[in-house]
Amino acid sequence: MSAVAVIVATPLIGAAILALVPGHRLGARLNIGFSAITLLASLALFVVEPSSGALFVVDAFNIYLIALTAFVGLTTSVFSAGYIAHEIAIGKLDERKLRFYHAMYQAFMFTMLLALSANNLGVMWVAVEGATLTTVLMVSLYRTAASIEAAWKYFILCGVGIALALFGTILMYMAAQPVMGPGMAAMTWTELMGHVAKISPAILNLAFVFLLIGYGTKVGLAPLHAWLPDAHAEGPTPISAVLSGLLLNVALYAVLRFKMLLAANGQAIAPGPLMIAMGLASLLLAGLMLYRRRDVKRFFAYSSIEHMGIITFAFGMGGPLANFAGLLHMAMHSLTKSAIFYAVGHAVQVTGTQRIERISGLTVSHPALGWGLLAGVVAIAGLPPFGVFMSEFLLVTSTFARQPLLALPLVVGILVAFGALVLRVQQLCFGAPGTVEGSGAPVASVPVQGTLVPLYAHLALVLVAGVWLPGPLVAWFQTVAALLG
Amino acid sequence: MGLVVSAIAFLFAVAVAGAAARRLPQASTVVYGGTAATCALIALWAALRLAEGGPDATLVLPVGLPWVQAHLRADALSAVFLIVVNLGGITASLFGWGYERAHHESHGGDQDGHKEGPVLPLYPLFLAGMNMVLIAADAFTFLLSWEFMSLASWLLVLSTHREPDTPKAARLYLLMASFGTACLLLAFGVLATAHGDYSFAAIRAHAPDAGAAALVVVLILLGAGSKAGLVPLHVWLPLAHPAAPSHVSALMSGVMTKVAVYAMIRVLFDLLGEPEWWWGGVTMGFGALTAVMGVLYALMQDDVKRLLAYSTVENIGAIAIALGLALVFKAAHTPVIAALALAAALLHVVNHSLFKSLLFFAAGAMLTATGSRDLNRLGGLIHRMPTTAVLALIGAAAISALPPLNGFVGEWLLFQAILNAPALSEWSLKIEIAVVGAALALATALAGACFVRLYGIAFLGRPRSRAAGEAVEVGRAMRLGMAVPAVLCVVLGVLPTPLIRLFEPALRLLVEAGPFDGRSYQPWFWLAPTSAIGNSYNGLIMLVVIALLSVVLVLGIHRKASDRVRWSIPWGCGFDGPDPAAVTQYTASSFGQPIRRAFGSTVFRARDHVDMPAPGDTRPARLSVTWTDPAWVVVVEPLARAVGWLAEKANRLQFLTIRRYLTLMFLALVVLLVMVAVTQR
Amino acid sequence: MSDLGYDAAHMLGAVVLLMSFALLYQRRLFSLLNVFTMQALALTATAAWQAYSHGEPHLYITALLTLVLKAILIPVALHRIVVKMKIHRTIEPALGIGLTMVAGVSLVTLSILLVLPVTADATALTRENLALSLSVVLLGLLMMISRRNAVSQVVGFMSIENGLILAAVGAAGMPLVVEMSVAFSVMVAFIIFGIFLFHIRERFDTLDMQKIESFRGESD
């Protein structure tokens, strides 16, 4: 309990303090500091398994997501320190904006951790909405026409999404209220899970549709994905990293919580088909979209859509294997994708452009960076020995065993996306290195700002997970997989 | 087993060392030396296990899928392929060591640090990957190693990423590799138990029903076939194999394709249980197609390494034919014949790994000496590089299945198996086998033509470029790397029986019989399989007799004939100048012309364009050849076009207005609501 | 609960829905704003009535918020924006008014279809109320996609919110209603500020492809 309180409180306090602190260096350090405390507190959860109370819930499902969020939050803050130093140097950002940026960063962490740990539908909704607002502000940080456009689109689409999600939440209450009586109980996970079996399915189904569309918009499922690529491409790269790495997971987490309720309630419609349909749509669409992308960040944003599609498909399939694969894939994707965005951020800073065809030969000009990026893309493409391979192995094999006809579009989608990834990564990492946009100096002459530790830390974790999963994690996954039906 | 695992671990260590010390001059020595030593160790271990028999070495590591763990197992089959792989590893390391040094000298080190991409760290990883595939005993470990192998080789191909056509080749390669892996994934999805036990033991325990088995067979032929290079899934192979450095090409062509063959055998013979007759029929058919097409492709090539790659396709076809026969006879419950066919397959696996490595090394030597892979820029190298010429001649003769070399033994066994077609009951099969036999014979004969062309153009005649004229013999390490497989080619050709004896445990494991069963007396220097109905072959005696006869002949001739020799300039059709014949000398494409006319014009729509200068015009006439690759036209281009078209269509979604995006959202919502409303009725 | 209470709640909800239709029907911005104000008033009445009939005082706060924000502040603000930014006063519909009406009607039937199977154990009120609010939400969404200019889309967005609140106040004893409606109002405020700060007249539906392509980072 206390640990959770700390986890949620730290970033909130951090936001408040950082809003007052002048000077971006100090801000960056404090940012790292608060993130570190959050991470420590979340690690404490593993030691003292806290019982879930009225406000917060900590169970096998969200405990690893909380830790993951805190961890990626920390690594990203480290990356961001080096990143913003360069942005200041080239004058794209100024002190005032940075103070705001750091405050917003912690606020964003707060909303996500709250959404993950809240035991109440309403609180979770408020948290997700808060996450939307903070990220909208950060996406528009550069104040360029393009970034404002992106932020605006993000805001409108997710605003509507959020509205629908709220409606779904209200419906959920309406469904529960006759059984559990008026009051807070009917909006509390732990209570609902107990009584959901008795709830009449009709409203439940209705509620789930609205929640799927609503939170699905934030997950970035096709055809609700339109905000995602631009928001990733136009904001500062650290934000792209946390958007892809964390926010999408949080939104998906919300959807899954409700899926659990439906699974626990016997006679409600099986949400599987809906999720499978949207998952496949996202996978195939994103896979095709990858081919025409010219902007490197947008490219990897679409790859995030693709993977969210895969994960949604997995949970739609259900069953112990597919659910396990989905949970694993969530973790692996957030680690890998944020790592890729770190690498891309450095690459964009050294080459001075986001245009893919103007970046090349990174393994030659900046070996450490280039091979890191290559490893990241290889990992996200589902090649061994990285973790994504394990999840895709489980998903494809189990799906084909049960639903051969569904496995085919899945495999086709994965291969299509794979083709695009290989095409681009060879362009980015091999060949002759180019020149810096603008100045025209050889790229090799520009050093990488900041440290590559976050990148390689993530890659190391993904690599380990690819060949060995720790026992407790497996246990959690299996319990949750059972609950998800 | 622990030994093998630690050896593989050591390979990883070598890779790390190579990555760390790639600047130092000793790096290549460390990497190649370490790799060679490790491979030797593993090969020795495998050979001993085969020789002494005993229970399979197994090991379970607490990694991989949590509820399955990583099962490792080295049974007789794995041992056979371990020998093949690591033998290739040894020679390739030997050659590669010299090759790298030669090339660093020629490039004068690397100015900008990375003239070549990193080969050193990846090379041991590649070998480690192949070894892991062979000892994996659960689907996850197997596919992990399989894909890891592809990954390593992809990066090795990319090590020449500065060359213009490498990226395309590498991309196509990785795509096809992943397509193959996807097929294998699906196959294992069918095979694995419902509750996700992916260990081979469990898979063996619960046999799939007929439909599932059929599905698996098709998927395996697609998956492993795309790796091995079965037509029409071979398109990547002749692009990717040549792109890599020569010793890596040798490994990819000579060894990695064999790992794919291993996968086929493992699943079709071991995991799937009792075969049905049509499995073999299909495999054989693909094999025959592959064999003929492969060698026809090879005959069209002017690039030495690409030619060799296509010839690999042909040999894979021959192996597939042998496997198909073995399956057919196994299904027909004539195990001894099946054993014969399977022995032919395994023997051909070994042989091909030997002479294909040898030939790729020779190509590498030519590349080092002349800087060119284009046949039309080579020629007369037999004078400049005598050792290489002799070794390459052995390789060419062996791959053309000339007695008494090893290539012929494989062919002989295979034909013996084909002759047993009457033992079968299905008519369709009998007739198919007759046709397949014809195709195989055709392929063999064409292979002969193909390698006369290669050797004659590259090593004989006169130099076709200054570089070829000034070539110098390559260093000792490279020559040694070529000598080892060459010697083995001769030895195996003369004494195949001991090797087959060594492989017998594997045969018993897969078809419950050995090729020599029921033979009371079977001397070690005599090859007379039981099922070959009294037919026998003895390379040793043949060699001895040939030697004897030639001695008699030489003595006889030289006692009577005159020894006077006069050197002169041959008649050059009226062209004068210092070396008239050089002008009129046959080129690679002109040599290929008759066969092109006979076969290529229909299969490849090959056309010759002759540009004949007007009388009095002194410029030489030019013969240019154009041809199209059917596999490319049928398989690759339509796919590429389809994806491109769809991508173009989908791309519009990127440029809608916010209101339209909202509309999409609204429609999605309404559709889902309608679905719910409908389902609730 | 008394029949009167039931009828009154039902009737007020129906008025809100009616106003949604009226919104769809408008062609001029100012009348649109006026209709929206009326919808807000109707909603206020509903909330107040529910507060009274269920004896849930916190719903009074909701009613008050709705009154102050939706019925007074926001319409005024929008009015001034329209005037200051010289947005021309007529609404150019992307979908013909008639078509929009047809679509609206079919949406309402869909929502009724959806609510029918709701079993009797849910009280009749939630059932009606559910049908009404569902229709209001869908109509609001329809409004957003069938109008081209920003202000009318904001109005559509807010009418979605009205639908939400209608549902919330209808659900007996729903906690956190106030908090959520506050959180939501913040978002609405954001949108309005957005329009105001960034002078977004037509950004919802730009027809200028170059602009979009450059925004989407894909121009050559």
Place this chain on the structure above:
Amino acid sequence: MTLLLATLYQILQMLLVLALAPLLTGWVRLVKARLVGRRGPSVVQPYRDLLRLLRKEVVLARNASWLFRAVPYMMFTAIWLAAGLVPVFTTQLALAPTADLIALIALLGSARFFLALAGMDTGTSFGGIGSSREMMIAALAEPAMLMIVFSVAILVRSTSLAEIADFMLSGAVGLRISLALALIALVMVAIAENARIPIDNPATHLELTMVHEAMVLEYSGRHLALVEAASMLKMLLYMALIACVFAPWGMATAGSGVAAALGGVVVFVAKLAVGGTLLALFETSIAKMRVFRVGEFLGGALLLSLLGAIFLYVSRGV
């Protein structure tokens, strides 16, 4: 004892084929000459030619390598050995088990392989023409040959020539379509392999048409002698093969004594005489075909032999 006898027979056969080969060639030439109304050279003319060539000096092209000089010996040995493997007067040959028909075909193949290489070694256009055309012909002739072997072997259930001959002698065969087809195919192949009309003309050196002659154009002296002798051997070999498979009568078999063997020799000579006459008749009666028609000709042979193999199943469920 039997082994010793077999060895003796083997040696005898080696010498016999060596001795008879030029004679056969001479005989064919003579009959051809007579058929076209010339007196023609004496039957022993080929021996004289060979001896003369042996005594002549060798003229080598500038850049001829060791391979060029080694090849005549290699190919001669290979063909000689092959000829030694075909039972001509007895089936009791010491080398019979070491190599069957397939090995024999492969031996001929290697001879061709090296000769083609030698043709390219001097780097003249003629060598190139010869080698490329020769390999094209071989690419079709060899599979046809193998298919013939199949149809015979499927019938006999063996590819060892001795057993084939024994089987045919035992008369358990009777007349068969497939055998007829195989015979026709084999004759076609033999014509092609020996560079006879209509595939090639051993008598001309016209560059448009010549195949075999073009390959060996640069040879002279003892090398040429060896090459010539080898081709003579080859012709004899094919006749012996046809005789052994399709007309093995008068051949000594297991158990039959030395007398039978000697009788076999006589019969064999007779067979050669008949064969030579037939060949001469055939050659004088038809015209040379264009080089690129050869593909179709041999393709026909291949199909015929394949048909033969398939017919076997149809005619009797072997």
